[in-house]
Amino acid sequence: GQSLEQPSEVTAxxxxxxxxxxxxxxxxxxxxxxxxQHDGGAPTFLSYNALDGLEETGRFxxxxxxxxSYGYLLLQELQMKDSASYFCAVVMRGNTPLVFxxxxxxxxIA
Amino acid sequence: DGGxxxxxxxxxxxxxxxxxxxxxxxxxxxxxxxxxxxxxxxLRLIYYSQIVNxxxxxxxxxGYSVSREKKESFPLTVTSAQKNPTAFYLCASSRLPGQxxxxxxxxxxxxxxxx
Numbered sequence: 001g002q003s004l005e006q007p008s009e010v011t012a013x014x015x016x017x018x019x020x021x022x023x024x025x026x027x028x029x030x031x032x033x034x035x036x037q038h039d040g041g042a043p044t045f046l047s048y049n050a051l052d053g054l055e056e057t058g059r060f061x062x063x064x065x066x067x068x069s070y071g072y073l074l075l076q077e078l079q080m081k082d083s084a085s086y087f088c089a090v091v092m093r094g095n096t097p098l099v100f101x102x103x104x105x106x107x108x109i110a
Numbered sequence: 111d112g113g114x115x116x117x118x119x120x121x122x123x124x125x126x127x128x129x130x131x132x133x134x135x136x137x138x139x140x141x142x143x144x145x146x147x148x149x150x151x152x153l154r155l156i157y158y159s160q161i162v163n164x165x166x167x168x169x170x171x172x173g174y175s176v177s178r179e180k181k182e183s184f185p186l187t188v189t190s191a192q193k194n195p196t197a198f199y200l201c202a203s204s205r206l207p208g209q210x211x212x213x214x215x216x217x218x219x220x221x222x223x224x225x
Binding site: 091 | 141143145150151152153155158160168200202206207208212213214215216217218219
């Protein structure tokens with residue numbers, strides 16, 4: 001089976017940096033994606049890592065280590081609008097749908 | 111503007127009634143998905159389809175049914191057999207994995223309440 005683990009809640013201060021970790025156990029791993037979801041809204045795609053290393057997109061970066069079955073999402077210069085749930089999702093080989101983690105609720109406080 | 115539409119945004123039904131949730135996309139995506147989300151929970155896959163007239167069960171298909179008669183449309187029926195239907199339902203679409211993109215696009219969701 002597939003399993004993903006991420007912290008259920010994280011709190012961080014406005015302007016700070018926060019890291020949301022994701023560990024996975026899957027067969028047929030191909031890559032790791034991250035999605036953001038504000039309360040009551042739809043998830044939106046943030047990033048995708050197929051290779052080891054760091055991918056940077058503005059204030060957000062995502063990291064993958066295939067050998068450690070581990071990845072993280074790094075959010076810098078936190079803003080109040082970053083308060084949301086963040087989901088890691090495993091992209092599988094073949095035509096298999098994404099497998100989502102249970103999400104991490106990030107609260108940004110002043 | 112390309113995207114995914116779901117209707118209605120809020121839906122109320124009495125227990126024992128079947129209800130159909132609409133999902134339409136104009137992104138020309140081959141794959142479409144239905145997810146269920148409960149408070150504080152992740153996304154659980156109900157059904158998915160990668161080609162017209164074909165679909166596969168996801169992790170929690172019991173009590174649900176789908177059809178894919180057109181590429182653009184993937185309606186979900188919540189039947190009276192679903193024991194706990196009250197939830198937030200999300201539809202998504204994507205290219206097939208072999209087409210070079212791994213991003214899923216989500217609709218705004220339908221919040222179903224059954225009493």
